[in-house]
Amino acid sequence: MKTILITGGAGFIGSHVVRLFVNKYPDTQIVNLDKLTYAGNLENLKDVEQKSNYNFVKGDIVDSNFINDLFKKYQFDSVIHLAAESHVDRSISNPLEFIQTNVVGTFNLLNSAKNYWSDNFNGKLFYHVSTDEVYGSLGAEGFFLETTPYDPQSPYSSSKASSDHFVRAYGNTYGLPFVISNCSNNYGENQFPEKLIPLFINNIRNNKSLPVYGDGLFTRDWLYVVDHAKAIDTVFKNGKIGDTYNIGGFNEWTNIDLIKLLCGIMDEKLGREQGSSEQLITFVKDRPGHDKRYAIDATKIKTELGWEPSLQFAEGLEKTIDWYLNNKDWLDNVTSGEYQNYYQNQYQ
Ligand code: NAD
Ligand code: TYD
Numbered sequence: 001m002k003t004i005l006i007t008g009g010a011g012f013i014g015s016h017v018v019r020l021f022v023n024k025y026p027d028t029q030i031v032n033l034d035k036l037t038y039a040g041n042l043e044n045l046k047d048v049e050q051k052s053n054y055n056f057v058k059g060d061i062v063d064s065n066f067i068n069d070l071f072k073k074y075q076f077d078s079v080i081h082l083a084a085e086s087h088v089d090r091s092i093s094n095p096l097e098f099i100q101t102n103v104v105g106t107f108n109l110l111n112s113a114k115n116y117w118s119d120n121f122n123g124k125l126f127y128h129v130s131t132d133e134v135y136g137s138l139g140a141e142g143f144f145l146e147t148t149p150y151d152p153q154s155p156y157s158s159s160k161a162s163s164d165h166f167v168r169a170y171g172n173t174y175g176l177p178f179v180i181s182n183c184s185n186n187y188g189e190n191q192f193p194e195k196l197i198p199l200f201i202n203n204i205r206n207n208k209s210l211p212v213y214g215d216g217l218f219t220r221d222w223l224y225v226v227d228h229a230k231a232i233d234t235v236f237k238n239g240k241i242g243d244t245y246n247i248g249g250f251n252e253w254t255n256i257d258l259i260k261l262l263c264g265i266m267d268e269k270l271g272r273e274q275g276s277s278e279q280l281i282t283f284v285k286d287r288p289g290h291d292k293r294y295a296i297d298a299t300k301i302k303t304e305l306g307w308e309p310s311l312q313f314a315e316g317l318e319k320t321i322d323w324y325l326n327n328k329d330w331l332d333n334v335t336s337g338e339y340q341n342y343y344q345n346q347y348q
Helices: 012-024 064-074 088-093 095-117 155-174 196-205 225-238 255-270 299-305 313-326 328-334 338-347
Strands: 002-007 028-034 054-058 078-081 125-131 178-183 185-187 210-213 219-224 244-247 252-254 281-284
Touching: 002 012, 002 064, 012 028, 012 225, 028 064, 064 095, 078 095, 078 225, 088 095, 088 155, 088 338, 095 125, 095 155, 125 155, 125 225, 155 178, 178 225, 185 196, 185 225, 185 313, 196 210, 196 255, 196 313, 196 328, 210 255, 219 225, 219 255, 219 313, 225 244, 225 299, 244 299, 252 255, 255 281, 255 313, 313 328
Parallel strands: 002 028, 002 078, 028 054, 078 125, 125 178, 178 244, 185 219, 210 281
Antiparallel strands: 219 252
């Protein structure tokens, strides 16, 4: 029986990946390793926690002894590494945490995998899940390709870029079999309400102001999280060792257009007069070093591996809004306690 280590499986994307793998591969043991930071929530996995091929381990990837012991105990065949500090605004106020988890944590996993697998790399795989933000910021034209030089601009993207470099270095230097994918902005169920879409859904629900950074004309490419999980499965099974795959939604929006679309759907769902949620929009001070535009060219994964997004944005957004409105307890739980301090500091 094969055993896969999935790190960060209690987080937003990780929980969708764990669910997909546990259900799709009943003959494979899935070990979900997560520190359960503010962003990790085992409630996200309630529907799979009783499955016989699912195991949860609480732990920190920054602790190298712990990671070594885990490799000895479970004898992993593969790693899918998602654990990270993931929010740009938090990386601006506390960059060290990002270096610890994203750089040192990734290094520890690479080192354990290399040492543990070094007798025979055959059939082993280290899959590193990364972001399009490592490529920096685009002007009005152009797209990120797998060959685009790295040019990270925030402490978050710098830490992810650094971890990507270490993964390639371990492949090049020690022969560690790896793949990397770099994905655009995800949205969907179970995303912590500090990122744009769930934050604004929650604020509209509570009639709180919608803090739009700068002029709101920043552009992101959005992908439904379940489509990302499926792309990860595709790359895991069929990706070429040593290759990189860009994953995106072919779906670019300026923030302000996206927010207006969101406001319209929310008005409808909440039975409010059309236009009322838009009244909550407040332009606030810009994020320092705010990347202007991200846009992924996902042709490679489409043509070589046959993956493409399954959902249109309007459909995905509606599903997402429905989930948050039907899971108010989830939202209320994660927005109590520490979240209040974060919100106060971030938005004064
Ligand atoms: P998230 O913040 O929702 O979840 C991260 C998870 O990692 C949490 O469960 C947290 O508890 C865990 N974690 C954090 N530090 C840890 C540590 N030291 N040891 C063990 N576990 C730890 O993040 P996400 O949005 O699900 O992102 C997952 C991965 O995908 C990240 O590597 C991120 O860089 C990448 N990514 C995210 C997006 C996006 O739009 N969210 C886009 C592209 C790539
Ligand atoms: P975010 O969800 O933080 O993702 P990222 O910065 O990794 O792309 O932000 C998406 C966009 O929304 C980004 O341009 C910043 C902007 N934004 C706001 O305007 N206001 C907010 O309160 C937040 C959290 C983000």
